[in-house]
Amino acid sequence: MxxxxxxxxxxxxxxxxxxxxxxxxxxxxxxxxxxxxxxxxxxxxxxxxxxxxxxxxxxxxxxxxxxxxxxxxxxxxxxxxxxxxxxxxxxxxxxxxxxxxxxxxxxxxxxxxxxxxxxxxxxxRAEHERLQELRTLVASLSAREAEVFGLIIRGKLNKQIAYTLGISERTVKVHRHQVMEKLGVGSLAEAVSIAASIDLTGRSAPWPGI
CATH class of the missing domain: 3.40.50.2300 (Response regulator)
Structure with a gap:
């Protein structure tokens, strides 16, 4: 155009x-x-x-x-x-x-x-499209994955997440793996970067735990 x-x-x-x-x-x-x-x-x-x-x-x-x-x-x-x-x-x-x-x-x-x-x-425009893509990825998380994601980006360890959510560490690891896969990231730093880009860190978000 x-x-x-x-x-x-x-x-x-x-x-x-x-x-x-x-x-x-x-x-x-x-x-x-x-x-x-x-x-x-x-x-x-x-x-x-x-x-x-x-x-x-x-x-x-x-x-x-x-x-x-x-x-x-x-x-x-x-x-x-x-x-x-x-x-x-x-x-x-x-x-x-x-x-x-x-x-x-x-x-x-x-x-x-x-x-x-x-x-x-x-x-x-390019930055807007990139942020929209990131928001779409985060919105694809299930409710439980969103809770885990919210605690991950706050630096919580698996055992802390398990205690907070009342689930086993093994279950946390499964959810954590699914979160990383859905977001297309391979490290905690990348996950935090996504959260920071769409302004999820340091404030409340639509999901419990974030």
Whole structure:
């Protein structure tokens, strides 16, 4: 699927000129006159990035960025503004913006920022898919295997797990082996890494023992 560059700016002349420029580079472009309009037409799982004005009527650029982080966190944001200052740039970057550029920016600078944003989208997408695969693996564990897994990642020994769950050490070993097989790992470190990746360590999870 071809990535889409979303231009969100209340300045019609800027939207039109930027859209023409990007289209001339062979990019697919969509334009929006406000943050509200963009969020109303928010793309569903579509690759791309957002060129976002800082100050607009209705929702401001930072407000749109915040909503976007909740609704479509994979899509990178590049701020383009004629009213930016250092604090606004720092705040935007802290909130996860890919770039913060003054407008008008030279075409080469803008294209470099877009290239970085699209590369960031691909990294986020790949990481998202990896985490989804890990969550699917963990969700495939039976209730008892999930209990054992939860105690394994907390560093409990087989005998401690057996005592906690009221089962024999031999049964724990069987469950432990099944957990490792289902997760496709060969060591405790790998199992803990999976749990950390999907944020199971150090908090409660849907299964007893985790």
């Amino acid at each position: 071809k990535p889409v560059i979303h231009i969100v700016d209340d300045d019609e002349s800027f939207r039109t000129a930027t859209a023409r420029l990007l289209s001339a580079y062979g990019l697919k472009v969509e334009t929006y006159e406000s943050g509200d309009q963009f969020l109303d037409r928010l793309p569903d799982c579509e690759p791309g990035c957002v060129l976002l004005d800082l100050q607009m009527p209705g929702l401001s650029g930072p407000q749109v960025q915040h909503r976007l982080s909740e609704l479509a966190p994979l899509i990178p944001v590049v701020f383009l503004t004629g009213e930016g200052d250092i604090k606004a740039g720092v705040d935007a970057m802290k909130a996860g913006a890919q770039d913060f550029l003054e407008k008008p920016s030279p075409a080469a600078v803008l294209m470099e920022a877009i290239d970085r944003a699209l590369a960031q989208y691909e990294r986020r």
